Amino acid sequence: DTAVSQTPKYLVTQMGNDKSIKCEQNLGHDTMYWYKQDSKKFLKIMFSYNNKELIINETVPNRFSPKSPDKAHLNLHINSLELGDSAVYFCASSLWDRASTDTQYFGPGTRLTVL
């Protein structure tokens, strides 16, 4: 059983388009995240949601809008795509625990290429 799933796995699109990436977790976690991995493989947090509520927004352009219809889903919508948005986007989930003894579970990633 897939714990954290993302669709699509690959996304190729033109500059200026709007696209969405979907994420679902079946682990019963209440916190979900989006990370961006750039061409140098550096992973950086973008957003964190706890029980459908936005907790972290790491100065991401407002062209990126996460949406959480329920605590098992966190989708990422991107407007007016730019060349610099090309990257691998990872969704992750964990339990909400400030002591953070629980690890984060990552999805397989979505490789976005903007032409």
Place this chain on the structure above:
Amino acid sequence: KQEVTQIPAALSVPEGENLVLNCSFTDSAIYNLQWFRQDPGKGLTSLLLIQSSQREQTSGRLNASLDKSSGRSTLYIAASQPGDSATYLCAVSPIYNQGGKLIFGQGTELSVKP
């Protein structure tokens, strides 16, 4: 501002060697430090999580240590195998964070030659 650095960026060893990957972080105010493995084109798999009060964790051939005061962690891999080839990432969970974010190093790309 918390920064995480991993050295070396890439490492190639013959099969059977023991090896050490290094991770350093600038702010010791962390809840935990985690080591992940990333295979090409795949997501991240958690290997070991060391809480801030712990000194080390072991899982099979892997042993991770944490020296919070000096801002260092090492991942020791014993008797390396070609299947260990992957990128290894360390990440810290800062105490003064909201929402449990992780701050990652840039990874060490390991290649184990048969």
